Amino acid sequence: MASAVADKEPKIGSNDDLNSISVEPNGEITHEPENGRVEQPKRNVKFTVTPVSDSEHEATAKNDNRPEQPVSFDVLDGDNNDTYNLQNSITALLSSKFRDIQKKLKQYGLESPRFRKRLVSKWESLNYDICENVLYLKERDKHKSKKWVTLRWIHRWVIMFMIGIGTALLAAAIHAIVENLAHLKFELVKDYLDHCAKEGCLYQPVLIWMAINVVVTMAGAALVTFLQPKAAGSGIPFIKSYLNGVKIPGLLTFRAFIAKTVGVVCSILGGLACGKEGPMAHSGSIIAAGLGRGRINFCAGKSCSLYDSFRNDHEIRDFVAGGAASGVSSAFGAPIGGTLFSLEEAASFWNQDLTWRVFFASMIACFGTNFLISSINGHPTKLSAPGLVRFNVFKYDLNFDLIEIPVFIFMAVVGGLLGALFVVLNYKLTVFRQKYLNKNWIKVVEAGVVSVVSAAIAFGLLVGINDCTTEHPSDHHAVTSKLYCKGEGEHNSLSTLFLTTPEGCLKALLHDPYGFHGPVSLVAFVCIFFFMGVWTYGLSVSSGVFIPALAIGAAWGRLVGIGVINMLPDSTHLQIDVGKYALIGAACQLGGILRTTISLTVILVECTGDISFGLPIMIVLMISKWVGDFITTGLYDMNVEVLGMPMLPFDCPPLTEDLRASDIMSQPLYTFKPKETVRNIYSMLQQETFCGFPVIEEDTSTTPRQIKLKGLILRHQLLLLLHKKIFCPPGQVQPRNVKLKDFRDFYPMYMKVEEIEISEEEMDYEMDLKPYYNPTPYTVESIFSLPRVFNLFRGLGLRHLIVVNDKNVPIGMVTRKDLAKFRVGSKRGIVKIEHLNIEDK
């Protein structure tokens, strides 16, 4: 083995020379087995982070003869190719075979690197920074009045108000449609079940059930898959990335709205294990973006435009934060929880004024939803239904005793472990889906398969576990089926769990009286629903994960509650408390899967309506997060990683202080002169994927030539200028009819350069970029350390950061992906820093 290392080292070194990056090692990393790195083929080691010891580093600073020892930081990969003590030939043969297989497996993995270990190149960044070009300053001059500022301020608040109202309307509409249709569906199934249990024709209800499920689900899946694939899933990972500053084309469009809202109705009616709460956050964001832009783009390229003063990434992003908050708020009836959700999960740029506006929007959304749903229920002035899902007020006070805290902590640990298992299984499934099930029709069929199996399993449990009870369900509207139950007033206890939407199921688990659900049926329910939840999440349908997670947790929480009651003698008074354990279980499970603590605590407390029970909820959410984080990342973070989103964390990864801006920047740099020929611009846009180009001025009179940075021009500006034909033959005066309004009209810009037609004659014309480029771009010097660059970039929400040398000559560009490549994570208690690849997509 040692000789192999020696053989390969120079090769790795020479190839890696260009790109390896030295990192100060810490204690944990250096114990990485040395043999592991040998197995890595040389061409794939391009971007590995290289830990170098202090002495080596000093040596590097002096001479350039740095020993290149690329070591993977990925502890989990476990490339432990232990050295074998070869005792005899058979074991030698076996071990060599074994090593071959291992090598092959590793090659297999390296040819397509793990999904979490790469960023996808198609995701671009948003411009949170406003481009202060000449046009902008001119327009600002026009509006230099206090009245204008006030009007704008009022306008923002009005839009936030409208966002709240819009979200509330949507929430109430979805609620009414889903509840009524689902009730009809399950009444039908129940009638057949009851009838057929006596007549012996049970194949009828199961076939009807499956047929309804598969038709409705596939309709929903087709809608999402073909109309707007970005509407799949809960949408929260996307919204999170968007608010972090990643540009996601199509995420906030009218099509996505239709696919999301109609899709979620379909998937719930289709009997999938999903909720409508996650999609509400996305729908709220779309409403917010639409209201912020003041324009709706319909499918056929038509649009109606009302106002345009907020059409830039900066403003839209603020509104979307409000929209996400009001979505969550109207889903759970939790205005504070919604605001905190937006803060914790999503927003990267936060200030007090924005907080107030977001809170205002979510308050309006909560109030509006309450009013509308109360009206639907027939008593509009009572305001008794603040959210879509409501844990309802528990009939008894949720008192807890100190002695119960250990039980809660135990449950939190279980929740964390189960949550991590959920994430791991779903990750494997997601990767499988990405690799193999990537055709649209297959995605639709897969959704159909899941829905059919959901119905079949639910039916199987109903019939197979004939758990009869005479207790009354907590919800008077619950559909209960007698099925095989014979006695007077007896009915199947699982029917309140399966003959309802997942929300109704959750409510039943929280509120049904003690003795309603037997342990056997609960165990079966937990197992089935857990796997159905894993299986459903990530389908190409619009679906949320909140409700299934809560339902799984509530079911095993109830089991724990029953166990506690049986273990403690003379504890009949505890029987009324079984709903309390269900609530704690739900909190543990959700915390274990999502790993957001503050907002979830507030949401759950607001949902329960009992502040005194906040403490146990806080404790269990905290512990389940810790336990879960020890094993994997949260579900949404996993999704973001699989999507390859270049997310910037709050802080720069540690141990990167010795990386310089010049190490991470993109190079060579493509630049324009202030007056540039159309041909140059056109071909540059065609050939390069860059979105920002520095504008430089070259003084050829002096030697050496002096290059001076004049500004930064963005790709979409150039595209618009080409599109509007703002150029002229050399020596003439260029048309000046492009106003800032035109840029706003084309926001968001998804034009391609190939779509712009420019004649051969026009190719030789010149374009004066002066009024359009941003003359004051942010720059850093090449010796800036990575943390400094990172903080500047993150803090200001930049998209392009120009790296200059000590003569202020631009030599490179730092973009989001250059920074997001360095990812820090901790698994099993070990900090690891990864250097991600970039996938071309």
Added chain:
Amino acid sequence: MKSSIHSFLSVFNLLLVVTFLDGVSGTLTESSDLTSRTSLLLNSNILKQFERDYNLLFSSEKAGNSITDSVPSTNITNPCKEYLSKFSEEAATFVKCAVDKSRPFSLCISCIDSYEGARSMYDKIEQDDNTKGGCHTMLLDNDRVQVLHEINKNMKALWDNAVCDACFKSNSINVDNNGTVTYTLSQGTVQFLTLYYNTSTCIRKYLNVSEYGGFEVESVNSSVCDECRTFYKALNTHFVDMQKASSHHVCMDLVDKMNHTRLVWGSTLHCTESYKENMKIIAIGIFMLFLPVIFYVSGRFCGQRKQIKLMTQKRMSKKAREYHYGSFNEDSESEGLDSHSSEAHAVVYRGNKIILPTE
């Protein structure tokens, strides 16, 4: 549950009142409402005291009579008295009938005579206002308890609760002046009773009807299921149709018969379980189990695997890592260290690119 409690209460109520009515009706007819009220209020302890005072008070009229006698009955006219006694008769008959027919339930069809009689009598009393004999005021409006009204109300509640009117053809119930009741059973009821008769005669052959009306299975014989299934199914279908047509407002007589038949059919005879059907379900279940397996396995092997293309980022040469990279003073310090670096440290401006020398 609630409705059953309610009906029970109302029956109980009715019973109490009617018993009372029966007991005192003799005296009631002669006494004024004052006495009936007071006699209700009194208990035995103060009864004697009261009797003394009472006798004292009314001694001029009928000294020495018992307490139940009262002021002269001149204020109650004969026709009213007659109404009262007739109503009491009918009501008492109805209550007796209702209790008798409460199990097995056949209240509606059995007790319609007395119910309609009592009801029509009450109607007559009600219509007998001041323009006629004035019995309405005298019998109904003169006290707080309103015995007749309450009894009538309770009877009606019992009747409505059992949805008895659904048994009969609408508007077919008539009461003539003599108090004779004529009615026609509705089409559905007749048909149901016929089917019920068929079914029960079929089932009865296999059952011992015990003394208390319960069934005991003579022999567990599955032939009963096969033989009676057509009857039972016809009965059940007809009942479900009736339920649907009347939105679950079926006369209680029929509901009770149906319930009973279903219980016998299911619990006693075990005719509902069908093993043939279970096989179908199991087959569907197994198919469902394999569906996802087939789907994913075929997806794994038939689906085109998506390869990840890694992008080579545009990166600068190693030399660029020098801190003074890009400066124009040719610093020869590092020159010897890298063989290709002779032309390094210069920014070459070619066309639109700033290109740093690559190795």
